[in-house]
Amino acid sequence: MTAEAIRARSTAHWIIAFSGGKDSSAALKIFLAAYRRTKVRLSRITLIYCDTGVENPVLDVYAKAFLQQAEQEFAQLELSIKIELLKAPIPDRFFVRIIGRGYPPPTNSFRWCTTGLRIKPVSEFIAKQNPDDTVVVLGLRQSESRQRDRALALSANLYWQKQREGKGDYDLFLPIVEMSVPEVWDAIFGLSLPTALDRSALEALYRGASGECPVIKAPTAPPCASGRFGCWTCTVVRKDKSASELIKSGHSQLKPFLAFRDWLAEFRNDPANRWKTRRNGSAGLGPFTIDARKEILKRVDSLEDLSGTTIIDTEERGVIASLWTMDHFARLAFRR
Numbered sequence: 001m002t003a004e005a006i007r008a009r010s011t012a013h014w015i016i017a018f019s020g021g022k023d024s025s026a027a028l029k030i031f032l033a034a035y036r037r038t039k040v041r042l043s044r045i046t047l048i049y050c051d052t053g054v055e056n057p058v059l060d061v062y063a064k065a066f067l068q069q070a071e072q073e074f075a076q077l078e079l080s081i082k083i084e085l086l087k088a089p090i091p092d093r094f095f096v097r098i099i100g101r102g103y104p105p106p107t108n109s110f111r112w113c114t115t116g117l118r119i120k121p122v123s124e125f126i127a128k129q130n131p132d133d134t135v136v137v138l139g140l141r142q143s144e145s146r147q148r149d150r151a152l153a154l155s156a157n158l159y160w161q162k163q164r165e166g167k168g169d170y171d172l173f174l175p176i177v178e179m180s181v182p183e184v185w186d187a188i189f190g191l192s193l194p195t196a197l198d199r200s201a202l203e204a205l206y207r208g209a210s211g212e213c214p215v216i217k218a219p220t221a222p223p224c225a226s227g228r229f230g231c232w233t234c235t236v237v238r239k240d241k242s243a244s245e246l247i248k249s250g251h252s253q254l255k256p257f258l259a260f261r262d263w264l265a266e267f268r269n270d271p272a273n274r275w276k277t278r279r280n281g282s283a284g285l286g287p288f289t290i291d292a293r294k295e296i297l298k299r300v301d302s303l304e305d306l307s308g309t310t311i312i313d314t315e316e317r318g319v320i321a322s323l324w325t326m327d328h329f330a331r332l333a334f335r336r
């Protein structure tokens, strides 16, 4: 099916959406195996990875190491595959929204994060392409959600879907749409390329996780749920099962990250940390107070020291400082 698709769209720009998770890994492997078999020379192939800045640190290290090695491997194999790391614009990043603008950490009813952090960077990249000439390879499977199954059931060919973005509809190609989870793992273990993909490491990462947060809202995005890989800061889930499982299996470096996440979820729920009204003046708890934002920043700083990682970079810190100033004057004006 994939080889046939490549032959049928041999002049298109093929974009492979990679998240580091099992489904997009299987989709990538299937695509590469089929591409080599066809002997077709595609003029443009791009592998995109969305760097949220708050990805589960273990998965993040794994995915970035893979991308670095894959770039070399693709060059050695003379596969002209470009790798693009996509990132949300600074104002949309997780801690800029929370510490800068005082957004409460996401909940099921106010899940502002998936679109800004994951879907928008990808859709903006795709929107810049010519839709008639673009095929996006997505590791999307049927049976992952009832909502998704209903949407897929409406299409004549499960493997090809249409997605609207920017200048028009582009094609989505879903090489693993009919696969079960064991078949996905069979593809990951059975297909050799890219060898940069560490199958055993990926399998070990999955002991506590069942899926990934989506990067393309297509055809309908399932919500991120318990046991999915995603942001280490995720407060949408009640408990971060995947992080807990990873800690149990030896990734003790995640402990302070998990403790921070748990603390943040509690902190969000304390009304004393929030404005008494919403930003637009309507009734209901509003953004974090400036003091609360300072407290969160202090905790992030401690976590950075403890983990030896950069969680908020210099540019983001600059934007946070200017957002505080804006909010300070806005509150003064509001009180007048």
Ligand code: SF4
Residues within 6 Å of the ligand: 106, 111, 113, 114, 115, 117, 118, 213, 224, 229, 230, 231, 233, 234, 235, 236, 237
């Ligand atoms: S993993 Fe959680 S915090 Fe991250 S985008 Fe998905 S729902 Fe939002």
